[in-house]
Amino acid sequence: MAQRTEPAGLKLRLAAAQRLKAVLAYDHFTPLDAGDLADGRDRALANRLITTALRRHGQINDVLADLLEKGLPPRSGSFEAVLRLSLAQLIFLPDLGAHSALFLAVEAVKRDNKARHLSGLMNAVLRRAQANSARYGLMDNARLLPDPFLAGWTAAYGADAVAQFAQALIEGAPLDLTLRDEDADLIDALNAEPVLVDSVRLESRDRPVEALPGFAEGRWWVQDAASAIPARLMGLAPGQTVLDLCAAPGGKTAQLIKAGYKVTALDNDTGRLERLKQNMARLGYAPRIMEADAANYDPASPFDGVLLDAPCSATGTFRRHPEVLWSRNTRDIAGRVRLQQALLANAFRCLAPGGTLIYCVCSLEPAEGEDQVSWILDALPGLELWPIEPKDMAGLEQAVTDKGLVRTHPAMTPGTGNAGMDGFFVARFRRTR
Structure with missing residues (x-):
């Protein structure tokens, strides 16, 4: 037959x-x-x-x-x-x-x-x-966004910005890379455009990431321009110790090493840590890597800096992960807020007096960003806000709020690049005692 x-x-x-x-x-x-x-x-x-x-x-x-x-x-x-x-x-x-x-x-x-x-x-x-x-x-493109997000984002960011969110959802995200070293020839070979500091952007590509110039040699790593902001704000001297909590897959770990810090990268997911190890090996970086729970990790000695890119709703990444718009709800976000607070409390315990804490999330939800700052200042005495200033964000000054926080969103234009970046929130603190 x-x-x-x-x-x-x-x-x-x-x-x-x-x-x-x-x-x-x-x-x-x-x-x-x-x-x-x-x-x-x-x-x-x-x-x-x-x-x-x-x-x-x-x-x-x-x-x-x-x-x-x-x-x-x-x-x-x-x-x-x-x-x-x-x-x-x-x-x-x-x-x-x-x-x-x-x-x-x-x-x-x-x-x-x-x-x-x-x-x-x-x-x-x-x-x-x-x-x-x-x-x-x-x-109507407004129908692209779920009603709860549509209402909340309109209140937080304005109707014009939210209309651009909908367009950004349709168009998707370009590929942003962070360069290991300044290299004009590499930027030309990638057919990329500088976006912000050491971030460059490929609006389109005809090859897999692994086939792009410089990948095998570890000359860059994939990282949205917004995601690259927090590590730049640590403000410590080279040689000081930094703990990167929830570190995998390692983009911020790589930035911290590039800045000259002694980095410990911690995560509790074996598979994601393996990916971090592979990324560090490709880049030629060698952080101390630990598999542990960021909520109860107890270091032998405190760190000069702690960076917590906390698990969150990830609504700021909807351009490349549109499913987050329909798989998140208020109960889910509330649960993540509680987890973030547990992680923040332990991040504080891991920080030396005088040290810097960076808290960030790839979320557009004020509950996971601005509202957490109020909780931190009330629940963690000994931490004070170290305001981020426009000069700290050259090329993206509009992302700095009047309270010294950083808030990016997909309708925001980074530097001289084309419009669009992930939604991100960043706050910086000092431990006073």
């Missing part, structure tokens, strides 16, 4: 649906790699479908509400993931054509025992979507 030939494009559609289904169940999104799809063109298309479905998640929610009067059928396997991918293609990726969206969607659910009985519904829903695709394509 002749072996059945699968329709062209079905394999990538099934792989994309599997990955999107996991993200819809609150897994962290990681792009498909060569182990998932060997063909580079298939892999690129599958990742494009997934990321478009994630970036347009809010608008697709509205489309689903319009198309499915009774809502999504329960216990339906991959049906929702396949449908979202196909709606993303029909409405927002018209260059890919409508026929493949319909045909491959039906074929994909037929391959799923839990969804095959819904193949007729899939076909009917997508045909209705195709007929209304022009109308759906005109939806």
Whole structure:
């Protein structure tokens, strides 16, 4: 019997649906790699479908509400993931054509025992979507952001900035790198533009990160321009000791070593620490690396500086991780606030009198940023705010608040580079006793 030939494009559609289904169940999104799809063109298309479905998640929610009067059928396997991918293609990726969206969607659910009985519904829903695709394509970009974030961010940052957040979500994030050494020739070879201090930006690239000039030689590391800010504010003398809490994958560790400090990098995740070790080896850096819990680590002697990039909601990274907008809620954020406070209390215990504490989060939520400063000053006597001044942030003075804190967001332009950076919060403290 002749072996059945699968329709062209079905394999990538099934792989994309599997990955999107996991993200819809609150897994962290990681792009498909060569182990998932060997063909580079298939892999690129599958990742494009997934990321478009994630970036347009809010608008697709509205489309689903319009198309499915009774809502999504329960216990339906991959049906929702396949449908979202196909709606993303029909409405927002018209260059890919409508026929493949319909045909491959039906074929994909037929391959799923839990969804095959819904193949007729899939076909009917997508045909209705195709007929209304022009109308759906005109939806307000405000629908890209969940209502709680939309309201909170409008209050915190203003309606104009939030409109730019929505556009930044659609466009995604460029690739920012931190250079190990100043190197104009390397910047040219990368076809990059200087952004802020030693951060450079690649607006587009045609190769994997590992194939870019200077990677193998350890001449740079991947780090958003906003993420590169906190370590620069430590303000200690070369040779002093710094503890980098929650250090993996090591971008800030590398910066601290580059600044001349004696660095201890600590994390409690074995897998992430292995990645940190690999990154340090590539860069030629040798921090002291420890696997321990940052909430109860008790050093033999205190450090001159502590940098705590605390676990957070990560809402400031939505340009590259759009799933955080839909996988976070107020209860989740409240739990992270409590964890941050436990970590801050121990960071204080690890700090020598006269030492510097940097607290930062890649979050746009005031509860994880500005509100934590009030908690620190009330709960940790002996810490005083060491205000960050505009001169400390040359090229990004607008990020310094009137209280001496740093707040960045995706509508902010860093230095002379193009607009856009992650949402980040940074506060600096001194221990007085």
